[in-house]
Amino acid sequence: MTTKIVFSKKCLDYTCPDSPETAARVGTAINFLKAKKFSFLEPEPCVDQDLFFVHDAVYVEKVKKGTIADVDSPAIDNIYEYAKLSAGAAIAAAKNSGFSLMRPPGHHVGIKGAALGVLTRGFCYFNNIAIAVRVLGKQTLILDIDGHHGNGTEEIFLGDKKVTYLSVHRAYIYPRTGQITRLNCLNFGLLDNCGAKTYLDALKKALGSLDLSKTELIAVSAGFDTQAGDLASLQLDAKTFREIGRLIGSLNKPTFFVFEGGYDGQAVGEDIDAFLRGFESKR
Numbered sequence: 662m663t664t665k666i667v668f669s670k671k672c673l674d675y676t677c678p679d680s681p682e683t684a685a686r687v688g689t690a691i692n693f694l695k696a697k698k699f700s701f702l703e704p705e706p707c708v709d710q711d712l713f714f715v716h717d718a719v720y721v722e723k724v725k726k727g728t729i730a731d732v733d734s735p736a737i738d739n740i741y742e743y744a745k746l747s748a749g750a751a752i753a754a755a756k757n758s759g760f761s762l763m764r765p766p767g768h769h770v771g772i773k774g775a776a777l778g779v780l781t782r783g784f785c786y787f788n789n790i791a792i793a794v795r796v797l798g799k800q801t802l803i804l805d806i807d808g809h810h811g812n813g814t815e816e817i818f819l820g821d822k823k824v825t826y827l828s829v830h831r832a833y834i835y836p837r838t839g840q841i842t843r844l845n846c847l848n849f850g851l852l853d854n855c856g857a858k859t860y861l862d863a864l865k866k867a868l869g870s871l872d873l874s875k876t877e878l879i880a881v882s883a884g885f886d887t888q889a890g891d892l893a894s895l896q897l898d899a900k901t902f903r904e905i906g907r908l909i910g911s912l913n914k915p916t917f918f919v920f921e922g923g924y925d926g927q928a929v930g931e932d933i934d935a936f937l938r939g940f941e942s943k944r
């Protein structure tokens with residue numbers, strides 16, 4: 662496998678109380694991928710300046726001081742450092758065409774915190790993929806395959822001429838945004854029991870509608886909670902993720918990946934393995 666997994670075991674050191682966003686969801690996946698002989702890259706935290714490409718200074722200060730808390734995203738000790746390391750890992754993934762497999766995730770957090778009128782940040786603190794995209798500054802397609810709509814990413818890039826945001830997600834669940842396509846933010850909502858064929862048909866149609874002639878980079882918000890039984894299940898399995906990987910690989914652009922949702926560590930490991938094998942089979 663040529664795609665490196667960007668990971669630091671420091672991201673396993675904190676606990677989100679009473680939350681499905683556990684250290685095990687990443688730790689178990691990492692152990693699975695180690696056994697599959699993936700290679701790994703150790704990230705550095707991003708610098709404060711990188712955060713300001715995306716986030717409002719007042720919000721950044723609140724994360725630093727630990728004065729931000731909502732029911733999904735509490736003010737955990739040292740969360741500022743963990744969140745900067747996760748953002749730094751996304752930047753390293755962007756620079757090395759890698760897969761950042763870190764926590765906390767990022768796609769629900771907008772410019773000033775909770776995004777597009779949603780009350781919570783869905784386990785997120787800084788928008789890792791948005792920060793990486795802004796640091797590289799290229800003409801980018803952000804492809805969000807997490808089962809939840811990336812309301813934070815949409816808020817950040819709405820109207821940005823350098824970025825197209827495309828999300829395929831489950832409709833009518835948290836955060837309940839992404840029901841319509843606006844400007845450069847293209848949204849495709851699917852129903853909970855849709856299954857692999859409907860999903861893949863929708864993704865093919867969505868990708869087929871794009872003009873990628875000027876696209877220099879593809880950034881994938883790689884969530885795996887559409888897996889059958891997970892929080893945003895669309896009844897997908899590892900075989901479907903292999904096909905999704907193949908579709909993305911066949912776009913033939915420099916690509917990187919940032920982990921978002923996916924709450925069963927064993928399934929996440931198997932899905933990432935299948936997904937990256939599918940992706941690389943087309944390179």
Ligand SMILES: [Zn+2]
Nearest residue numbers: 807808809922
């Ligand atoms: Zn999700």
